[in-house]
Amino acid sequence: MRRYIHLYRVFATQFLKSLVQSKVDFVIGLLGFFLSQMFGIVFLALVFKQIPSLNGWTFNQLVFIYGFAQIPRGIDHFLTDNIWMLAMRYVIRGEFDRFLLRPINPFFQLICDKFQADALGELIVGFALVVFSVANHTVRVTPINIILLVVSALAGALIYTAVKLFFASLAFWIKDSIAILQLAYGTSDFAKYPISIYSKPIRIIMTYLIPFAFVAFFPASYFLTGKNVLTTIGAEVLIAGIVWIIAYAVFRKGLTVYESAGN
Helix, strand or coil: CHHHHHHHHHHHHHHHHHHHHCHHHHHHHHHHHHHHHHHHHHHHHHHHCCCCCECCECHHHHHHHHHHHHHHHHHHHHHHCCHHHHHHHHCCCCCCHHHHHCCCCHHHHHHHCCCCHHHHHHHHHHHHHHHHHHHCCCCCCCHHHHHHHHHHHHHHHHHHHHHHHHHHHCHHHHCCCHHHHHHHHHHHHHHHCCHHHCCHHHHHHHHHHCCHHHCCHHHHHHHHHCCCHHHHHHHHHHHHHHHHHHHHHHHHHHHHHCCCCCC
């Protein structure tokens, strides 16, 4: 464990050095993600100019859910965005070979190969909207709620990572799984809003098949109501553990069938 912590620090240091060399690219990417997330809030504001509530949810409540959803997504985006490359090119081009030649866990190398600084835009928006909700007394700030928010954000990030890893790992069998991954990960946009506003098929997909409902709506409902901590935060942590075990098992199985590309 100490060795991996040291190696992670080395990878992070190299990333920071590369970031310093491309300041303009970093600022543009950060601004792009920031604006794309803010457009979602503008859309909500325009909708609520016409209606007083959405399926019983007020504007301030939806702002909190929207902002809360950005935090685990931003954490996942920043730390594990390179998983997309597994689905897109590492297998089909044989570039995954280099991860197997080093005496280091292949998954650890995969996520450390690149960090995504643009994700800071998502995190800024997410924290800003949560602070806005606190200032408007939409949610209460207590020591236990702060602890649960941290636990929930980390569990939610693990769900995002597990979903990405599961569908990206299919590339070990089909060589290029980017289309499937994009389709599955795209459903996470539904997590920015209350799951109760969707039709039953979408609720089933978001809850039981691709459990993005557990990264925002269910835990956010606890912070909004202060009720059912076991069936919200507790369920999120349980689901995070289950989907991670499944996803990592598929990844490990995929390593056994990986075939390097020819030339």
